[in-house]
Amino acid sequence: MDKAVAVQKEVVLSVEGLTVGFGSNIVLDKLDLDIYRGEILGFVGASGSGKSVLMRTVLRLLPRRAGRIRIFGVDVDETSEEERLRLDMKLGVLFQHGALFSSLTVRENIQVPMREYLDLPQAMMDELARLKVELVGLAPEAADKYPSELSGGMIKRAALARALALDPALVFLDEPTSGLDPVGAAEFDELIAKLRDTLGLTVYMVTHDLDSLFSVCDRIAVLGNKRVLVEGTIEDMLACDDPWVQSYFRGKRARSIVREA
Numbered sequence: 525m526d527k528a529v530a531v532q533k534e535v536v537l538s539v540e541g542l543t544v545g546f547g548s549n550i551v552l553d554k555l556d557l558d559i560y561r562g563e564i565l566g567f568v569g570a571s572g573s574g575k576s577v578l579m580r581t582v583l584r585l586l587p588r589r590a591g592r593i594r595i596f597g598v599d600v601d602e603t604s605e606e607e608r609l610r611l612d613m614k615l616g617v618l619f620q621h622g623a624l625f626s627s628l629t630v631r632e633n634i635q636v637p638m639r640e641y642l643d644l645p646q647a648m649m650d651e652l653a654r655l656k657v658e659l660v661g662l663a664p665e666a667a668d669k670y671p672s673e674l675s676g677g678m679i680k681r682a683a684l685a686r687a688l689a690l691d692p693a694l695v696f697l698d699e700p701t702s703g704l705d706p707v708g709a710a711e712f713d714e715l716i717a718k719l720r721d722t723l724g725l726t727v728y729m730v731t732h733d734l735d736s737l738f739s740v741c742d743r744i745a746v747l748g749n750k751r752v753l754v755e756g757t758i759e760d761m762l763a764c765d766d767p768w769v770q771s772y773f774r775g776k777r778a779r780s781i782v783r784e785a
């Protein structure tokens with residue numbers, strides 16, 4: 525990225541010197557990462573390299589051994605409980621496999637965060653849920669369905685609607701297109717790009733999906749050796765001489781995508 529542009533950009537998530545481990549297994553070691561407002565950042569790395577651990581640590585679902593995390597300029601260690609709650613409301617999360625509550629309808633799933641954080645009348649929550657269902661491109665009838673009655677693509681959209689329930693500014697997506705066929709995955713990518721454009725979202729997307737990385741990500745960060753090994757545009761990835769990055773972005777699968785583009 526051009527340095528002058530980077531300076532002007534607002535950092536919405538900043539991770540500095542992050543170390544996370546389980547017993548003697550150090551998964552992340554002094555990792556640094558910045559995410560800028562309005563970008564879609566694709567986060568890649570070998571299986572087991574710590575992508576989910578990083579996301580969970582930033583969301584404070586896992587403890588860290590060292591490091592500083594700032595969200596919207598606020599150091600998460602230096603906030604009151606009340607401020608932290610306000611910060612949490614600005615974050616939306618789509619966990620891998622959707623993770624909807626199976627005993628709740630789509631509408632009720634979307635209303636879970638509303639019940640947790642807000643005190644709204646039922647009629648207003650119903651109206652908000654209706655709007656979220658529409659926003660993610662689901663038919664209105666989908667609101668009354670249970671997860672078991674939905675296709676894989678519909679589950680992802682419903683989970684995204686729930687992630688957007690509180691109008692977050694920063695959204696974390698863990699493997700959002702895994703399990704979708706290529707057409708469904710491309711449609712989901714388009715939806716994410718559209719939401720970023722219309723709602724001004726910042727998106728942190730953990731993905732193995734090369735199509736997503738080539739088509740919707742503004743910037744890519746590669747996790748390796750317990751840190752961010754390299755970050756930049758897809759062109760930067762293609763020019764990178766790290767062997768793992770080369771085989772990932774210039775391997776057979778990637779070459780077929782570059783040819784199609």
Ligand SMILES: Nc1ncnc2c1ncn2[C@@H]1O[C@H](COP(=O)(O)OP(=O)(O)OP(=O)(O)O)[C@@H](O)[C@H]1O
Pocket residue numbers: 546551569570571572573574575576577578
């Ligand atoms: N709660 C936990 N307790 C102990 N070890 C854990 C825990 N969570 C993750 N790990 C370990 O941390 C490492 C990184 O796991 P993580 O799930 O973050 O990988 P990943 O990059 O997301 O992999 P994948 O792409 O396969 O989902 C692994 O060695 C895993 O065994």
